[in-house]
Amino acid sequence: MPSTTTRIAFIGGGNMARSLIAGLIADGYEATRLTVSDPDTAKRDALAEQFGITACAQTVEAIDAAEVIVLCVKPQVAAVACREVGALLSEPLPLVISVMAGVTEASIHGWLGQPAPLVRAMPNTPVLVQSGAIGLHASAGTWAKQVNLAEEVMRAGGLTHWVKTEAELDTVTALSGSGPAYFFLFMESLEKAAIAEGLDPEGARLLSIQTALGAARMAVESDESPQQLRQRVTSPGGTTERAIAVFEEGGLPALTLRAVAAARHRAQELSELIAEEQ
Numbered sequence: 001m002p003s004t005t006t007r008i009a010f011i012g013g014g015n016m017a018r019s020l021i022a023g024l025i026a027d028g029y030e031a032t033r034l035t036v037s038d039p040d041t042a043k044r045d046a047l048a049e050q051f052g053i054t055a056c057a058q059t060v061e062a063i064d065a066a067e068v069i070v071l072c073v074k075p076q077v078a079a080v081a082c083r084e085v086g087a088l089l090s091e092p093l094p095l096v097i098s099v100m101a102g103v104t105e106a107s108i109h110g111w112l113g114q115p116a117p118l119v120r121a122m123p124n125t126p127v128l129v130q131s132g133a134i135g136l137h138a139s140a141g142t143w144a145k146q147v148n149l150a151e152e153v154m155r156a157g158g159l160t161h162w163v164k165t166e167a168e169l170d171t172v173t174a175l176s177g178s179g180p181a182y183f184f185l186f187m188e189s190l191e192k193a194a195i196a197e198g199l200d201p202e203g204a205r206l207l208s209i210q211t212a213l214g215a216a217r218m219a220v221e222s223d224e225s226p227q228q229l230r231q232r233v234t235s236p237g238g239t240t241e242r243a244i245a246v247f248e249e250g251g252l253p254a255l256t257l258r259a260v261a262a263a264r265h266r267a268q269e270l271s272e273l274i275a276e277e278q
């Protein structure tokens, strides 16, 4: 496995940082080159123990000599965390990657107070198992070399996709950032439905999860679209046809449109709220 020695500091050691760190280590990144800062002692201890990385209480210790700084705090504490980082930056400025939902490049640059190269990334929790879907956008003035570095770091977690406009990241957030929760909800619903129809709970869980995995792998590996693959399962006059008719009668496609629109709207709302409040 190739090893990479890029020095990467994570600001915030919660769910997303943990998932990204796990993906990087699985990809061959050296644990000794990864640091994290988090005020929460339990989070620091867990990360240090699980991955062998350096976990610090103070941002100043974590970002010492970092080539990449990944902002992984909640949007609500973005300003405080960015100001703290900005006050510590010196030339050569490191690449800053923000995974914060709905926090704009303009806000981040304003709080950093430094023209640091900046890439916004919208990953999702499957980066933990290197199966993430990650949307990316580089702020104006970020050079190709830094864009490539961001690509390399984030690709350790899964599939990357660069969007042309920053606004598209709100849609990426609503699709793939939040998306694992939608599929988990569907797995939960299928499991409950199978139990209600008489299957044992263990079988209901195992079979619903494996079905999701099998469908996703086929969709990834096949040249056919999800719609074509669905048609292959749907025998005329058979069982699938009946179930699909119920989903359509119940408005699943329209409901999905509304759900994704609500998430995208919330990402936009968060950007406005955060820019106003901080």
Ligand SMILES: NC(=O)C1=CN([C@@H]2O[C@H](COP(=O)(O)OP(=O)(O)OC[C@H]3O[C@@H](n4cnc5c(N)ncnc54)[C@H](O)[C@@H]3O)[C@@H](O)[C@H]2O)C=CC1
Residues within 6 Å of the ligand: 011, 012, 013, 014, 015, 016, 017, 037, 038, 039, 040, 043, 059, 072, 073, 074, 075, 077, 080, 081, 099, 100, 101, 102, 122, 123, 124, 125, 177, 178
């Ligand atoms: N959870 C997810 O599926 C995804 C989350 N995101 C984004 O990732 C960011 C982090 O989300 P989670 O990891 O889920 O949140 P989390 O709450 O699990 O982690 C945030 C961590 O930041 C720490 N923290 C707070 N203030 C700090 C400071 N000043 N300096 C350093 N650390 C500080 C907290 O103690 C906490 O451990 C958010 O901005 C979110 O929008 C993006 C994509 C997906």
Ligand SMILES: O=C(O)[C@@H]1CCC=N1
Residues within 6 Å of the ligand: 101, 173, 177, 178
């Ligand atoms: O729910 C949220 O706000 C974050 C962003 C995408 C996934 N989790």
